[in-house]
Amino acid sequence: MMEWIFEFIAADLRTMTPILLAALGMAFSERAGSVNIGAEGIMLIGALAGAAGSFLFGSIWAGAFVAMASGALIALLFAYLTVTLYADQIVVGAGLNVLGLGLSTSIARVLFGVNTTPPQLDAYKIVPIPLLEKIPLLGPALFQQKLLVYVAIVLVPIVHFILFRTNMGLKIRAVGEHPQACDTLGINVYRTRYATLIISGVFLGLAGSYVSLGLLSFFTENMISGRGFIALAAVVFGKWKPKGILFAALLFGAGDALQFRLQASGTEIPYQFLLMVPYVLTIAALIGLVGKAKGPAARGKPYLK
Amino acid sequence: MSPVLEMNGIVKRFPGVLANDHVDLRVEKGEVHALLGENGAGKSTLMNVLYGMYEADEGDIRFKDQEVHVKGPGDAIALGIGMVHQHFMLVPALTVVENVILGMKDNGRVLDLKAAAEKITALAERYTMKIEPFTLVGQMSVGQQQRLEILKALYRGAELLILDEPTAVLTPQEVKGLFNMIGAFTSEGRTVIFISHKLKEVMAISDRVTVLRSGKVAHTLHTSDTDPKELARLMVGREIDLSCEKFSCADNREVLRMERVCAENEKGMAILKELNLTIREGEILGVAGVDGNGQDELAEVLTGLRRVTSGTITMNEKDITNASCRHILNQGVSHIPADRQLRGMIGDMNVVENLLLMRYHDRPFAKPFHLDWKRIEHRAETLVKEFQVKTPGIKVPMATLSGGNQQKVVLGREIERNPKLLVAMHPVRGLDIGATEYIHKRIIEQRDRGCAILLISTELEEILELSDRIVVMYEGEIMGSVDCSCVTIEQLGLMMAGHRWEEVAGEKSEG
């Protein structure tokens, strides 16, 4: 039983990592007032870019870098359209999802060819934490994970610190609440929104690369499979606070991990209902635990000088 | 003395509007310079040019004997110009300290909020202000927010402080506090530009006055050389008459009766405590009090927007306690809400649709399956004419009307229903004297028609001028209900500070 529990925790950590990374990134952009339902598309491009980088340069670090850079690039496009041209954030996001799917699939085919064995790529490796990994049961579950799992968890307090303790964080939060007031204080609202969107793009790209090179070691079409949307939900569920987001991501991860295990241990429940678990959980969490959570006041609204 | 600020030949055009037409403004060091003008005269625009929010099309600015190019508020702040905007520029979700230091150039990368809080408290004390550095701004009263706005500018080391209609939402005590602060500020050799529609205040605080009319400077004169009448004439171009007659209506039928009414705010705190009130036909009952003492809730309870936790409200002998908003409206209650932008109108809808707001389900306009737009528009045209709303057309979005005209639309809509009870909150807040005069006239007309009116205002002068009877609210309770003719401003002020009528009734008035 104990073993089962730790296996479960390990699986939870693995599955929640891309959601956590993506959601932490979006904490920045959402705090500054941007709602990006195109997260899914950006992650997909990140997943491909990571694989492509690793494929072309033979190193996972190159892969991670290319993933972050392309995430940033797509986020820049989002910023240009929504901030500079005042386009509707929801449509642009929807457009990015379509773009992400088309672009990642097309480029993957050009790069890796069709119908061939996926290339062997340098992927994120398991990095055991010395000593801690030796703890019986707990060690293998918590301290024998891929690097990005630790990175994501360590980023939680860091993002919290940036958002709530630094000058930049204060500006970001203020811009999402009352951009006009920021303008009267000489804060460049547009630049702040661009910057936070680019940061979120970096995170989303990295999260995507974790799906292709951390959970797996290659790229396949549409492999993000809704994790971008779940990350979006995690931001809301976590009330735009890193700690809350961590909790939300852990919960979604747990829902997923639980569902694999329930199925694997053979139950009578039709599998479709098990697959619903994370989604039902999200709704239950939204209506039960969060209550009337209000996001940043200027969230989703373009700012006109 | 050489002027600290010179604005020469400022021209600012908006599509179709010449907001500033070669405006020259000279402000001396250490003076309080008042800027007067009707709604839309171009005061805010001029100040926004100075503060870098707008770029002037023509003209130049000299500040402290230097020609300056203010490209944005950041430049203005760096020069030592601070501005408190007509609509507060505070972030409600942040704390006081965070709001004050927001965007400061010399903030460290990592914020030291404690140190900043100490500095802020010290600064506030210097100007005899009291401020709690770690409260959320959204939980503060407007008066406190006003002080915070000023503090923000002071914290940035403002040498020249622009105050755009700072007193519109303040109580007399708060105005007094503000004036003390302005005195302290200018005594340090610093300068204030003060925009207001209240001539008495301008007379009291300013050294010189510049009057704007239709984007042009009408006159600049020393305050000591002029009087309110002259200023009003300069602004409007005609004489203004603000006196009104009062009636005795002691025997009229009672319209509204509230008995031991209690209500709570969102956080479950008691906000109305055992309130008793009556209003008679043809009577204006003024409710005075510092903002945030339950006046909003009183209006909400009366109009069905907030639940009563105990007590009863009856109107024309019918119980309307906790009745739905719609039911209460149907009893003949009209409501001019405190914040027209927030509640009283729909900015993105046009004037016709805004005028329809309370009548869209009524017979002649709503047919069984559709709205009769022809009739609705015809009525809108009539109302716009009758209430002298200045608008390019009845189909322009409400948001493009000036505040005064927006208020006329709201008033027209509410009065047209021939209400039995009119709940009017701050009906002239932010309006120029022309519009104020007009709206007051229409309210009195209603009183004369026999409507019972509950007038809630933080302006004691307005209350004293219009009301037949006055109640003062303090922390959700009524401090006393007095006849208008036998109370002094001082007594009212004491009641607003929490003293009961029984305690202050003996105080001798000084005239």
Place this chain on the structure above:
Amino acid sequence: MRKSTIDLSKAVSPLLAIFFALLFGGAAIYLLGFNPLAAYASLAKGSVGSIKAVTETIVKAVPLIFTGLGFAVAKRCGMINIGAEGQLYMGGLFATAVGVYWDFLPPGIHLLAALAAGVVGGGMWGALAGWFKVRFGASEIITTIMLNYIASLFISFLVTGPMKEPKGEFPQSSQIAHTAQLPRILPGTRLHLGFIVALLALAFFYYFLWKTASGYEMRVVGMNPEAARYAGMNTAKSSLLAMFMAGGFSGLAGATEILGVQFRLFQNFSPGYGFDGIAVALLGRNTPIGIFLSGLLFGMLRAGANMMQMLAKVPVSVISIMQAFVILFVVGRSFFETRKSRVNILESESESDLEAEVGEGDRV
């Protein structure tokens, strides 16, 4: 008057945007190793090149118009409905259930009942999200996304289990009865009566929102809920009704798709019509005429896409890129305008354009 110049820029900028989308799409096609000219020739052939092509465009525009309306009506009431896809599934499910199991109904009635079931199915699913919102304050953006997944899994369960066609192998329901099928309008094509239903829905959308008291109420709630409360409106009721209508429209997308095109229920039977509906509505600025036109545009892309792959061998993934370009260029169309009119676009997004597009005459 001023109006005419505004109309001109309004009409030109979307066209310019579409032109640039095609230009960039062509560049992408070329870079990925295909012939853009051949691709566009086949796109045109597949979408407008023949009677059949035109009817295919319309057949694909029908569900897009419905899901576009589903987004628009919620938006008019101040909500963002990302759930058209799930509502479409539930509408399809209900319509199928009536179409298959209520075959005792007389012709005509059976079809109407199936369509109505589609409205109810989608409407319930939409109203559920609306209820979460008004009762618990749960963000409809998130709950509708989650309800999409749930609906699609639920249908997967039904067609592999309780609703699976007897003796069938493939996970699909039985065929709906002939009496429940939408008749074809043009023989030899797939153009079915659903198109007329879509036109009626557009008219209803316009009539309801701008000509009825409930529609007025809904728009007030959408633009200023505080003012709505102040005017004695029941904002929760309006929101629920709006989400029910949103779901109902989207449900009709599913119902007409099944009753007119597919005739039985499958898992994942929608190729993303629900998500395209968001773009359709927003490109059409949530106005009836706009939704109609942008629905046709996306219908063209979808119909042409198949031909593009058949003739020019351009893979579907490239077509996704093209679609994305169209969406992004059209929403970024203000790039082609001065900053001032950009601001105008934004500020007039809600109300006044209806007048500009429908014409002043309609209001008087």
Place this chain on the structure above:
Amino acid sequence: AGSQEASEEEALKVALALPGPISDNGWSASAYEGLMMIEENYGAEVSYTENVSTSDMEDVFRSYSELGYSIIFGHGSQFTDAIHAVAGDYPDIQFIIINGNSPKAPNIACIQVADDQQGFMMGAVAALLTKTGTIGVIGGVEIPPIKMAVDGYMLGAKYADPNVEVLSTLTGSFDDVAKAKETALAMIGNGADIVGAIANQAGLGSIEGCKERGVMAVGSNQDQNPVAPDTVVVSVVKSIPVLFTFAFEKMAEGSLEPKVYRLGVNEGAVYLSSWHGFEDKVPAEVKAKLETIKDEVGSGTVKTQP
């Protein structure tokens, strides 16, 4: 234009409608491989459409018919309705439904591949190689070929070793590779030491999971050993090219009839791949046992379907 049409008629034109992308590492990819083979071997002009949704099926078949294609494949039984709707209007065109089971018109043929046999063989491999006595099978979306293969897997496993415990799961997706991997990890956590997946590209996730935990995987559809040479012990190939070749040979003979053909181990449509690096590590008696089982499956002496 007339001469052009004539020349077009000369070239054999073959079209293929696919339910998924040609890069799905499974069902559609295998059909694409078959189509390319036809292009090469028969000099045919070929065309395919990927990701054909149910609402587009009829349109795709009609368009191909009007574009002059003379042989049109629908790759999966989900194309049955659409082909039935179209075939009557184009009696000269040969329609072939892969895995279909009702050739309702004279110009429709159905060719099935024995998914159950594939699953059966995979299950047998797993059961014979397990050391823990627990094995796993992961399916993708619940459609007949997947379901048949998963059922076959369980029967095959029990047939080879009645005491073996089989964990089986459907992930409901062919895309979600990560989900398949987590499922494999969960199975391994529950004691499985060899896992097979029939889930197109999602199956790659299962192999990845096995690789990470150092247990064996059974490949499916194609020879998947190159994906993870130390993990995929053997693959049970389901060869769509064999089906296509079969159809072409029959047509060349003029003997393709409107009926259901079923191809399995006997016809070479289902077979064990080479053992690659495991050649020496797998005991000879296991290989021999598998050979026997294969023959029994081919002769129909064992039940491969429930």
